[in-house]
Amino acid sequence: MKKLAGVMVLLLVASTAAFGQVVVNEWQIPFLNSLTGAIASIGEYLHWGANYAAQEINAAGGIAGKPVKVIGVDTALDPQKGSVEMARIVKDSLVALGPVPEPVIMAAMPIAVENGMMSITATTSYEYAAPYFPWTVSWFPPTEERLAPLVEAWLKQFSDIKTVVQFIEPYGAWPGMAKGHTRALGNLKLKEVKVDVPSDAVAFGPIVVRAMSQKPDAVILACNAEKAAKIIKEMKSLGWTKMNHILVFSSADTPELYTTGGKDIEGVQIYNYTNDTLDTPRWNAFKAAYMADHKGTQVPSLAPNYYDAVYMVKEAIEKTGVTGDPKKLKEERKKIADYLQNVKGFKGLLFEWDNVNGVAMTKPTYIFEVKDGKKKLVLEVKPKF
């Protein structure tokens, strides 16, 4: 009996020490996001995802008993504004979300690093996140290692492919992603023909004619959604029929692909990191809420990222006993960063994953085919790192 009482006291002390006394009335998480400007529509749904997570968490009792609020901080796609806003945030915030997108990450993340504050960049590639470890985490593994097996899996569906044309737009991380595709082609000893897609191109006839003159058996599109759709239309007009021999990369899997492509993209295959054909109560509720708030629009593939990021912050605060005490700011920021670097079995909206030294290493990837204007799952590719 004495032993049991001793164990009980120890457990009580341990739990008090672990969870500490939360001193905040509300957890505030600033989200550096492009809410105005050229990518405001993307910024809107990223913020929506984060906000939806906060609402769910608050309805279930908050973080360590206190409500959470996601505060949208507009960077307007402007590195100048992003750096000033980050400089404000690092003064007293425990943790932040963003920045979005890459130019703002590069301008603002050095400030977070210098001040030892975790800022979760959940929509960028590994290559943009890794320079800022351990003060951010990467939502994806290194691009080439991640994409090569995925493209190999796509190619192995067919036995008639010898030459592949890859359309590449030189923007941000896209040439790096194209390298991952190239690695897959090299591994399978297939011939590759690269075709540059200028960022300011509006007409695609000439480049498609040039590409088709190489008599490819398959085509990979690593350019933005609108350009991908227009290239596919040009290919069809030149008599291309093997639609599943066209692979569209994840960054082009946005509503513009479907609205511009229309019926011409029927049968085309697309790879992405989220499987929105999943059927779980949590995902279905998220989807229904999103569609209700967005006039029935399908959920974009990046919308769950900051939803998961908010839950990750919740888990880090609760598991490490962070109190929100301004006097312990430095120490508690470090606790959160350390926890997130190697979070295990994190229950995301669409799947569970582990972080290994800041990198999400166990997320699956998917290949879909467009049928009746919607994506239908064809393959799930598990990572082999």
Added chain:
Amino acid sequence: MSLSIYYFLAITAVNILMTWAIYLPYRVAHLHFITIANMAISGYLAGFLVMSLKLPFFWALLIGFAVGGIIGYIVSLFIGDAPTFAVVIVGFTFIYITRTVIENLPAVGGTMGMFGLPNIGNSPAAHRYIILAILYGLVLLVGFLIHRFDSSRLGKAASAVFVDKDLATSLGVDIKKVGQLLQVFSCLVAGGTGVLYGFIYKSFHLDFFTFHLVGVFMTTIFVGGYTTLWGSLLMAPVLYGLPLLFPKEIQSWRMVIYGVILILILVLKPEGFITRKFVYNIGIRLSRKRGKI
């Protein structure tokens, strides 16, 4: 000094210097947007020199200035006396060419950009003070030189070229040489400013040098006033700082507010807030006060 004040001061200084870099050639009616490309070229080059060749920052900065000036000189040989429209076209073309070249250069990070530029000085705080000291030293130096230029015979010659090239030629002004001088100086300033711009962020990305900078500098120069250097000096912090004070509800209307201000100024006060007459009147008042004392 708080971090947000540092960024505000540093970026304001960049905007002042770059607006002056556009103001100067505009004294002979040249809208010289090649300066934006110069920022990128010198900036990326300095980043490469410091990161890959381990060259000390100050050498890289000097090379950045020099490269800006050399490019400006070569281009000015062809467009030193060109009409406004031709200079604008050359500037935009140069921005495109520069972007494409950098996108295809893996040595400077290509489309990904360049990460992890080192601190100048022993610590991040020292880095910030050095950057601010250089930037505001430059603001003083360039401002002084432009002030001297504006009140010199050369400045008056530039004004004559702005009003009527034929008239200026008949008065004995070599319009090509004046144009070249102003273009080279503005490119030199832009080159050095580009280096400092990247070292503020400790990184370079092509989207740091987009056409939106043209918009920012043009608004500053035309709202502030394009006939004196003071308009840019006063308007750069106001136009950059003002949106930071906007309530969240009207943040998304920022560009509309900018646009409306620009239109109103162009209609109601085409020379901008600070005109030459305004500066002259202030000068007279100050000298009268001094006379009374």
